Amino acid sequence: MPQIPPPSPSSSAASFSPASRAAVVTALRAAGCVFAEDEAELILAAARTPRELAALVDRRATGLPLEQVLGWAEFHGLRVVVEPGVFVPRRRTELLVEEAVAQAPEASVVVDLCCGSGAVGAALAAALGPVELHAADIDPAAVRCARRNVGPLGGQVHTGDLFEALPARLRGRVDVLAANVPYVPTDEVALLPPEARDHEPPAALDGGADGLDVLRRVAAEAPDWLASGGCLLVETSERQAPAALEVFAAAGLAARLAVSAELYANVVVGTRR
Template identity: 80%
Template structure:
């Protein structure tokens, strides 16, 4: 039994400002393997580390995804992007998770689709290392590099699902993000440029060269940015539509190659 009681942990977390202190205490105590580890985990959470970095994992689309320190934490709202991809291309056999972070999106897609040719890429070597741990069981190939430059050339024209959960926070608004994100997640995974759409435009412009006929590109964006994001998809020659989840507060732009 851990030396820390649930009541003690809840009190410490609540004093640190954790809104869901009871739930977090339960997760920490269930994850810790020793009393000392439980104490260390509580201490790390109290000083502001994201819960997922403390636990070493995040729940995403029914999976327990490994999340290392310094890696972008997959958001539950991004499960909506996964569901839209599966609805759009339920028989996809080649999947690419671009700007993959932990590889959560790729892992979720591969889990549902079954055996697929799975590739993921990120510019951050720390994220690549983490994604390899998550995608190894799916036979995934994880590459380091800037967007399409990281991918093998023989993927051109063959991709059924191109999921690109790109950074889309405008540079001037990064300072407004929660402290956990600003201080413990890589800036490259958050900052999307002046209007937040710099990376999205680059991904969209190149997508037709990589998608198979009927293949789809999906990117998450904000409600405010959605019209401009959709216009970029259309300008690239993709048949474009928006999918909105009011429950999760997210918008996904979907583009299909004709």
């Protein structure tokens, strides 16, 4: 555990001296954190005592994702709770939210499938206004975390495998079906950064042999759950996008690809004909 100098005598317990800040930055740099200065500021702001600060720095230095160290992630203007062992929402996934809002600005029923922390559902509810919000995940840890994020927005969270988790009354009523499915090919999971590979659930990363197994399952069943004109949105990679578009079309959805060079993001949008 790194040695953190005590706060300045004239400061509150949460205000750390320049020596403390320097020690945190040094420890994070030694651990290989590329943005050590930025991470140090966030960790310093979260700590209340030198002991707590040292513990947070130690957790980050052992490879725990920063968001799991802090207990939150910034996503689409929201501070989303992120618990240990839960998939950390990526900034690139904000494109999925933006495309959903643009595609269905009057949506009244929203589903966040493979919800993880519930970040996408929470962001959609915040952007769209009052909606009937449902989120679902097969991982009980994700479900517990998602309840903390979508519960205050009036959302319901369900446990189960994809559509099996959803109430039957939603069939044919969903205006926005957001599914941030796992899409890393099985053979490439081992190549992911240790933060993801070692600290996030494999089921949230591994998309099968070509990375599209879960996407295929979602696209095949989505038309039965979408309202007329409702849309399915799934994040994928640039390499997988052409195949993903074909999967959507084969399911009977009118498909298009949204791309953000800034976010390095690709989202397939399918609308029920």
